[in-house]
Amino acid sequence: MSNEPLQLDRKKIIDENFIRRVREKDFPKAKSSAELLGCQLSKDLWVDLFESQLLSRQLDFIARDLKESNQSFYTIGSSGHEGNAVLGHYFSLQDTAFLHYRSGAFMVQRSKKDPQNNFIRDCLLSLMASEKDPISAGRHKIWGSVALNIPPQTSTIASHLPKALGYAYSTILDRGRHLDEVKTPVVICSFGDASFNHSTSQGAFNGAQYLAYCNVPLPLIFVCEDNGIGISVPTPGNWIEDNVKGRTHLHYVVADGLNMADVYRACAEAEHFARAKQQPVFMHLKTVRLMGHAGSDIESVYRRREDILLTEADDPLLHSARLLIEAGYLTTQEILHRYQRIHDEVGLEAKALVGQKSLDSVAAIKQSLYQTERDTVPPSLPSENIREKCFAGAYKNITSKRTLAQQINSALTDLMLQYDSIVVYGEDVGVKGGVYHVTADLQKRFGQGRVIDSFLDETSLLGMAIGMGMQKRIPIPEIQFLAYTHNAIDQLRGEAATLSFFSNGQYQNPMVIRIASLAYQKGFGGHFHNENAIAFLREIPGIIVACPSNGSDAAKMLRRCVEQAHCYGRVVVFLEPIALYSAKDLHSPGDGLWLGDYPDPDEKVALNEVGLFGEGEDLLIISYGNGYYLSRQAEQILKNEHGVACTVMDLRWLAPLAMDAILKVAANFEKVLIVDECRKTGSISEELYTRLIEESERSISIKRLTAEDCFITLGKSWQHLLPSREAIVREALGLI
Structure with missing residues (x-):
């Protein structure tokens, strides 16, 4: 091979190589024997899947083009993983999908199940961080859609695997063990080979195996899209296969992710175990990664020239083009015509959308942190x-x-x-x-x-x-x-x-x-x-x-x-x-003052409501949990032995703090003691102290009593590290 340096713009090279090699019928050698004619899919469906792959590729290209003009803000693409388009077709809308970021072709194909979906537009709006992005309103570039039953994921370290496990488990939780093997929804969860090594993913695999070992139905398909590299670190040879293949109660299904027909075969096998038998599956798709990890990633810094060129030569779009020509479904001209048409469609849509507005206020951005309008009302109380x-x-x-x-x-x-x-x-x-x-x-x-x-x-x-x-x-x-x-x-x-x-x-x-x-x-x-x-x-x-x-x-x-x-x-x-948990007494053995009446079933504490004890005006003591218990003991000592009249506040809600209620009470005091059983650094006392100073309308003298910045010890020595009743009395008197 030539020793001349690689051109940095690999997008341009990959684009040109596809056109040239299709025109010349210079296709990569097949890695598996699966053929389109051996699957029970029509010509139109195979062509449709190929077009989804082409569209995914063009969206990767346009993301990089738009980034150069600061119109796009995300360039991690799906190029090399276009085989997952087959999964987008094979599994229905009832099958919830938790997808990783190289799932563009899956998204394209599944979007075709919803006639109202304009996937090109939706994807571009997401790339542009537009407030019109239908899934996140521009908060992040993620794959997700309510209509397509794809909850959005931001994970890059497989942290979505445990919730996919929980989702699959919940699917069957109250349906018994005799689910309809046709209608039972399955859960699909995809991730990369690098994320496979994360302890979170290993915990999810173990959890799935554990439940299956206990004969718990679990219609779950883990999809590992193995492109052989995690940013710059190669995945060793057969690491994934050798690691997973022998695991108990986790069916291993492997496929050539560059071959649509082989992926289809693997989908059928995986579905049999997951839907019909309700058993977890590990589906291993062997793919490649094109154009590096993201737009800013220059592969030639850490990969040999020969390896990059060999990977690009294995472009899955070229494999798909070969399969379609071998089956007699498309000619080279028809393939190139579709490639150009989709390129033009994406370009026109992008041109029409340039200049998108992003969320432009704190209130708008934070609006979706949690709901403020309730979806429903609580059920009736039991008789x-x-x-x-x-x-x-x-x-x-x-x-x-x-x-x-x-x-x-x-x-x-x-x-x-x-x-x-x-x-x-x-x-x-x-x-x-x-x-x-x-x-x-x-x-x-x-x-x-x-x-x-x-x-x-x-x-x-x-x-x-x-x-x-x-x-x-x-x-x-x-x-x-x-x-x-x-x-x-x-x-x-x-x-x-x-x-x-x-x-x-x-x-x-x-x-x-x-x-x-x-x-x-x-x-x-x-x-x-x-x-x-x-x-x-x-x-x-x-x-x-x-x-x-x-x-x-x-x-x-x-x-x-x-x-x-x-x-x-x-x-x-x-x-x-x-x-x-078991505390009964407050001031002396047998007084039973920490026992309480069980409130009527309709009684609740409001989120903006603090607890108050006493009406003393000399000092306000603010605390929670054990600190409140100790402060109540100290309050009596201060009153009976020192003539200091205190009010003791129980915060109850530690996040968010009921700050309006806190300030309203604190407005009546010149002196405040904050008793915080957590460590001095990073404790609630820091926020309370700061906000009382910043937001109070009067001058307040404030003192903090906290735990030491130390781990809790065994035996009796822990008493030196935590606030005590005696320390509260001492600090209160010092403040007075």
Whole structure:
């Protein structure tokens, strides 16, 4: 081969090579024996699929052309992956597709199932970040469409795989094990070979295998589009095949992704397992990547000239052209005519759309973070007869004063009676009733279909919640300890919280995530079981973070959280202070002051409502969770021993803060003490301090009392790291 340097504009070379090689009938050698005539598809359908491939290619080309004039803002293309057009045809609109970013041909082909769809226009609007983009209103270039049953994905690291697993699981959750093998919808989830290595994808594969091993129906097809390289890092030889082929309870189906006929064969095989047998499938499409990772990626920096040229010579459009000519379906002139016609159509549409307006205000951009107009109303409350029958022997105890854990249990029971879409799941929530027995007897009351013991993997747990929520359920997963959420946070931050935002409010994934949280456990120490960092939750736009300090509040707040999920599609995190689960006494043993009455089933706490105790005017103490409990103890000491009259505020809602209510109360005080059990750096106290200074209409003296910037220790030494009753009294007196 020549040693002259490669021309940087590979788009131009690939375009010219296609035209020249078709004209000369210089086609790449077939990599598989599959032929169009061997499949049960008509000539017209094969030609139609080829035209979808051509259109996908031209859209990749125009994206790069428009980028040069600053009219397009995204150049990751699908060139080399056009074989996925066959999947777009083979699987129907009932089959939900979670697609990665090289799925242009799939999108083109599926769009033809909707007569109202103008795919060229829609794709260009997305490339141009136009406010008229029908899926995201220009917030991001993503593949997605409500009409085409393709929820939008922004993942580049396979973080959409767990929710595809959850979606497939939810599809069959209440349909039993005898699904119609023709009508059963399957779930398609595509990703690249580089993303295959991500721990998130491996967790999803493991989850699918686990469920299948347990004989749970799972109509799910993982589609690995293997182009052999992740940006600049090659995927080793047969890594994907050797890694997956021998896995138990995951059917491996491989195909030459450059050959439409072979992809069609693989689709039929995959569908048989997924739809007819309801078993998970790993479909391995061997593709190539053309024009680098994206427009800014110069392949010659890290790939040999010979390798680039060999890859370009294997252009899937040339393989398709060869197949069509061999079958006698098209001539070279007919192929080139279609190529030019589609090129012209895309160019004309792009010219007509140049100058698109993007979202141009903060309000417009943030509008889709979450719904403000409710979709529906809460279901009717259950009758007393139904409640009595469900609670059984526990019904007589409902009116007695109860602990926080007991009241959450009663609230969950009432909510599951009211909302038949609720599914409670997590490790140990079923027979055991949860690590802290908060879900005790729920499985007896509602069965294994609604109270589900899951395998241990928080990433899959949250991913499953997303998939269930998208299926109009209200998932209430339980995470056993707050620290366990850290390794799974991308499912919440990168997936759940972004779905409404990047779909312009067209998709929601409601959920209420219960997490046993915070520190102060006396018999079960260490940092894993006493995590006191929540900044990683509070910084996520659009989600609600709740933290009750007592049983009555917990029941009323949980009801509000479920209502928000049901009516507005909200994502909610419900932090339950472990150390207060069984707390009964406040000031002295046996006083029973931390037990509470179970509120009537229709009672709720508003999102803008804080809790207040006392009417003292000397000092306002603001806290939450364990800090509120300790502040209540300190309040009595300050009053009885020091003559200091305090008001104690329970924040209740940690994100967003009920700032109007906080400011209204704070306006009556000159001195404020913020007691925050989380670490000094990144704690709520930072925002409270700042906003009280910035937004209060009067001068206020403010002091923070927080945990130390340190991990919680074992034994008794943890007491040196966290706010205590005595420290609250000391800081309050210092402020006074």
